[in-house]
Amino acid sequence: MILPFDPVTSYSYGADKEDEQRSKAHKAIRRFNEVLVASAVADFLPYLRWLDIGGHEKAMKETAKEDFMDVMLSICEDKGLYGFDADAVIKATCLATQSAGTYTTIVTLTWTLSLLLNNYEALKKAQDELDIHVGKNRWVQESDLKNLVYLQAIVNESLRLYPAAPLLLPHESIEGCVVCGYDIPKGTRLLVNIWKFHYDPDIWPDPHEFKLERFFTTHKDVNVRGNHFKLMSSLVSTTSTC
Known part of the structure; x- marks a missing residue:
C-alpha cells in the first residue's frame, strides 16, 4: 500500500534557509494543522476544559502568538469585531482559509494519487x-x-x-x-x-x-x-x- 506523504513537511521553500520569517511561518502553520486535527477531551466534556488534558489549549495559545503579518491593518480599525481585536480576527480568517482552502485539498489530492497508483x-x-x-x-x-x-x-x-x-x-x-x-x-x-x-x-x-x-x-x-x-x-x- 502506498501511503501519502506529509504535505506540510514535504513542501519545500527552496534553498533560502536564511529567511527567518518564512521559516517561522512554516513552523507555525505546521503546528496549527497539528492542533487543528487533534482530539481534545474538552470538545466532548466541556466541563473538563480547565484541566487542559493533553495540553491542547496551551498549544493553541502558543501557536496563536506567531505573527503571520507585518502590514498595517487599517481596514479593520474602528469597526465592530464582536469583542475581538483586528489582529485576532484577520489572523483567524487567514488560518481558516489556509486550512480549509489548501491543506484539505493537498491531503485529498495525495490520497487520490495513492489510490490510483494502487x-x-x-x-x-x-x-x-x-x-x-x-x-x-x-x-x-x-x-x-x-x-x-x-x-x-x-x-x-x-x-x-x-x-x-x-x-x-x-x-x-x-x-x-x-x-x-x-x-x-x-x-x-x-x-x-x-x-x-x-x-x-x-x-x-x-x-x-x-x-x-x-x-x-x-x-x-x-x-x-x-x-x-x-x-x-x-x-x-x-x-x-x-
Whole structure:
C-alpha cells in the first residue's frame, strides 16, 4: 500500500534557509494543522476544559502568538469585531482559509494519487478519458468537467474513502432551535462523523473497497456538491434544512 506523504513537511521553500520569517511561518502553520486535527477531551466534556488534558489549549495559545503579518491593518480599525481585536480576527480568517482552502485539498489530492497508483486499471481509464476529451496539448479547463465523468467518479470515491476531515469542525448553536423535531439548546456543540456515513455498509456496499462503478450504477446521482448526506466532503461547505 502506498501511503501519502506529509504535505506540510514535504513542501519545500527552496534553498533560502536564511529567511527567518518564512521559516517561522512554516513552523507555525505546521503546528496549527497539528492542533487543528487533534482530539481534545474538552470538545466532548466541556466541563473538563480547565484541566487542559493533553495540553491542547496551551498549544493553541502558543501557536496563536506567531505573527503571520507585518502590514498595517487599517481596514479593520474602528469597526465592530464582536469583542475581538483586528489582529485576532484577520489572523483567524487567514488560518481558516489556509486550512480549509489548501491543506484539505493537498491531503485529498495525495490520497487520490495513492489510490490510483494502487489501482492501475482506474488510472489507465482516467488517462484515456483525458486524452479523448482534452488531449495532450492543453490543460484541463472547467468547461471540460462535464465530459470527464470517470474523473468525477474518482474524486467522489476518493473523498468517500479518505475525507480530509473525518470529523467536521464543531458547530455550536448560538440560540435554541428545533431540528427535525429535536430540541437543540443554545450552546450545543455538534461533531459530525462523516467517516461513519462513508463506511456504512447499509449505504455503501463493500465500503472499504475502491469501487468506481458504484457512481455509474447504484449511486450515479450522488456527488459531493452538498446535496447528499451520504457523501459529505469537508472540502464543500454545505447548509441544509429539514
